[in-house]
Amino acid sequence: MYSFNYLKPGSIKEAESLLSESDDNKVISGGMTLLPTLKQRLARIDNLIGLEKCGLDKIILREGLLNIGAMVTHFDVSNSALVKTENPAIAQLASHIGDRQVRNRGTIGGSLANNDPSACYPAAILAMSGTIHTTKRDIKAENFFVDLFETALEEDEIITSVSLPKPERAAYEKFPNPASRYAIVGIFVAKFDSEVRVAVTGAGEEGVFRCQQIETALSAKFLPESLSEINISADGLMSDIHAEADYRAHLIVELAKRAVAKSIAR
Amino acid sequence: MTEVTLTVNGKKYTQNVFDHVLLSDFIREKLKLTGTHIGCDTSQCGACVIHLDGKSIKSCTMLAVQADGCDVLTIEGLADGDVLHPMQRAFHENHGLQCGFCTPGMIMSAIELIKGKPDITEQEIRQGLEGNLCRCTGYQNIVKSIQEAAKNENNLTNR
Ligand SMILES: Cc1cc2nc3c(=O)[nH]c(=O)nc-3n(C[C@H](O)[C@H](O)[C@H](O)COP(=O)(O)OP(=O)(O)OC[C@H]3O[C@@H](n4cnc5c(N)ncnc54)[C@H](O)[C@@H]3O)c2cc1C
Numbered sequence A: 001m002y003s004f005n006y007l008k009p010g011s012i013k014e015a016e017s018l019l020s021e022s023d024d025n026k027v028i029s030g031g032m033t034l035l036p037t038l039k040q041r042l043a044r045i046d047n048l049i050g051l052e053k054c055g056l057d058k059i060i061l062r063e064g065l066l067n068i069g070a071m072v073t074h075f076d077v078s079n080s081a082l083v084k085t086e087n088p089a090i091a092q093l094a095s096h097i098g099d100r101q102v103r104n105r106g107t108i109g110g111s112l113a114n115n116d117p118s119a120c121y122p123a124a125i126l127a128m129s130g131t132i133h134t135t136k137r138d139i140k141a142e143n144f145f146v147d148l149f150e151t152a153l154e155e156d157e158i159i160t161s162v163s164l165p166k167p168e169r170a171a172y173e174k175f176p177n178p179a180s181r182y183a184i185v186g187i188f189v190a191k192f193d194s195e196v197r198v199a200v201t202g203a204g205e206e207g208v209f210r211c212q213q214i215e216t217a218l219s220a221k222f223l224p225e226s227l228s229e230i231n232i233s234a235d236g237l238m239s240d241i242h243a244e245a246d247y248r249a250h251l252i253v254e255l256a257k258r259a260v261a262k263s264i265a266r
Numbered sequence B: 001m002t003e004v005t006l007t008v009n010g011k012k013y014t015q016n017v018f019d020h021v022l023l024s025d026f027i028r029e030k031l032k033l034t035g036t037h038i039g040c041d042t043s044q045c046g047a048c049v050i051h052l053d054g055k056s057i058k059s060c061t062m063l064a065v066q067a068d069g070c071d072v073l074t075i076e077g078l079a080d081g082d083v084l085h086p087m088q089r090a091f092h093e094n095h096g097l098q099c100g101f102c103t104p105g106m107i108m109s110a111i112e113l114i115k116g117k118p119d120i121t122e123q124e125i126r127q128g129l130e131g132n133l134c135r136c137t138g139y140q141n142i143v144k145s146i147q148e149a150a151k152n153e154n155n156l157t158n159r
């Protein structure tokens, strides 16, 4: 690993000003993505800014929305009584990210900032139309995920928390890569009073996306059977050593059916 | 360089470390506790699992400076002299290892996994070991060992 300094600011204001001092400064949350990158010398930085003392580790209910601090670990999301009652689907999603040791360190803020095309949280936040709160502004999920590993975040902007409305029904289904546990395809289905929203991770060449075809079918009737005639085009889907695009297209429909069934059974 | 103070297996250490030193390297090279193994550089194998403030973590994916003020438990901290920890004994009695490279990480993960779960199922154990890879055993006897240790959970000191 190249050498760097580790800084532990005591407030988010201080963290923000340290980050804006240089393009070669970077924040670190759980480090489950950033440290492997640094170990392989894929990145070089001057100062790592740890967010552990910035008070971003709370889960609260604010104006009817579930608000999860950026530093809350996957384990704490999966294990929180408040999350389990307010939004059981996201608790369940978090309980299947990576492995127990990854969940004990990895955070929701780090996962969203990283926007890995196979990560789980982006599908949930997009399907539930969540809001990402940062040191500068509030960003709707629709405008946040830009491209592979790319978000609307500016260089010196830090995620502080995420807010989620409460869906009537919701569930996440993923087909995990057996080695890494990342999603080969992951589907988050969320039914609200006024609309059904479905987001797909792991499959899109440009990262997480909403699937209108499935949304329309489920808006007519929120049942797994509504999807039996659906065919998803493989255009724009990833092909890699794990799966071909047409296989991913098939998985999208299959997993969507399972997610709907799971959300109804819940 | 930063001065860090941490408790490892009940003993307090204060040392100067470079900020970019991994906790796993600190434990192995500074403290000479080589039971914590390094099996990969992608955070996937789990050979390096230790407990940090009671939670299992991959020590290869954390910096020593991040552990400042924390309580660390490594495989060396489990046995009481010649008396094995119940999880170690279960691995010993059920032939839960072959080469033994994955074993320290397996045992540290397993201890957290069965905490408060004397009736843990085989399925739950297999899922709970997602973060630990073994290239020798085929996992059968590892699962058996952990299941037996879970049954004896009452004897487990939650250290
Ligand atoms: C073996 C393994 C398996 C995994 N499996 C899965 C899986 O199945 N599903 C899944 O979704 N993920 C998986 N992950 C990724 C894991 O969820 C990571 O925790 C997550 O992607 C990054 O979170 P982190 O807190 O570790 O971020 P870090 O590694 O600390 O940071 C990641 C990036 O985000 C930036 N960043 C961090 N926090 C903030 C913030 N608050 N504001 C702005 N920028 C920030 C950092 O500068 C860095 O560029 C896996 C990881 C490993 C090692």
Ligand code: FES
Binding pocket: B037, B038, B039, B040, B041, B042, B043, B044, B045, B046, B047, B048, B049, B058, B059, B060, B061
């Ligand atoms: S050495 Fe492989 S996960 Fe830490």
Ligand code: FES
Binding pocket: B097, B098, B099, B100, B101, B102, B103, B133, B134, B135, B136, B137
């Ligand atoms: S016993 Fe050899 S790697 Fe597990």
